[in-house]
Amino acid sequence: MRPLQFLPAILVFALACNDTAVKPSKIFGQSDQQTADARTETKGTDELSANAEGQEGVLPPANISGSYLIDCTIFDSQKSQTSPAQVNFACGxxxxxxxxxxxxxxxxxxxLNPTADETLQTRDAKTGLFxxxxxxxxxxxxxxxxxxxxFDGTIEGQKVSLTETGQRTLSRDLAQVQSLIIRTSFTVQIVSGTRTGLVYSGTFQYDSSMLTGAAQETxxxxxxxxxxxxxxxxxxxxxxxLNFVNGRFVSLVxxxxxATQRFGINTGFDRNQFGRPEEAFVPNGEQFFGYLATDGFVDGAGTxxxxxx
Structure with a gap:
């Protein structure tokens, strides 16, 4: 199994924010004028009023979070048949x-809505490593x-909570800068005809970032x-x-x-041309390999x- 290395890519998440500024409550010991000054709002920008900034316990306008983005960098990834597919990424x-x-x-x-096959591990909650x-x-x-x-903490001295809701996705940003190439092998086992018992193999690959996850894709x-x-x-x-169903690979055609060595993988033959008992899987609609004899007649089939x- 060979790991697939992903080129680094800066993946930017859009952040939800509230357009309505938060009004700070009066702090014990302040005069009414000080409290009024602290409530000065600057809507639609991340600028804090001079009076509100720096006063302990006074919250900055909520729209300050709209001035920031979460950046994530993929720094390692691998996929294989026998081990899970993994993506390490760090956020800031x-x-x-x-x-x-x-x-x-x-x-x-x-x-969001995870299946039993998917896990997201927070490797370091302090540095944003996943x-x-x-x-x-x-x-x-x-x-x-x-x-x-x-993210929940302080940014440039101000308390801010940022949340990515999934409306922008990591994979869509990734697809713009780095293909997800999946390499696949296939094996043909001849079960009938003059080449019965022989085994042939091949390989191909595809860019999975081109898939949308639709019911039927090629x-x-x-x-x-x-x-x-x-x-x-x-x-x-x-x-x-290559045929796909709901984003999953199904078959090669x-x-x-x-002329004297023709073959077909899931094509090129009428399935009813295969009538031997060991060829029953072909007319039954399963995937198949078919080949011709040198005289042009159907010779046999393979799984x-x-x-x-």
């Missing part, structure tokens, strides 16, 4: 106008879609290779089509080979199995 705070700012507080992370894990590598983008983060296969017979027989008629690399 910056101004909307640009530039990181000092912050001191606690970070929390959750997955680990997202899913046992289904093909569902990594979906899991990242549901990440929600919150992508072109990338770097499709098939170790079948001779190099001439390994040529394809097309790049190959491609045909190839010269098909996929695995993530």
């Amino acid at each position: 705070v910056s101004r909307k106008s640009g530039g990181a700012v000092a912050s001191d507080g606690q970070w929390k992370g959750t997955i 680990l997202l894990t899913t046992t289904k590598p093909e569902q990594l983008v979906t899991a990242m879609n549901k990440v929600s983060l919150s 992508l072109e296969a990338q770097n499709l290779q098939f170790n079948y017979l001779t190099p001439q027989a390994q040529q394809f008629d097309s790049k190959g089509i 491609v045909a190839g080979g010269p 098909l199995r996929y695995s993530f690399l």
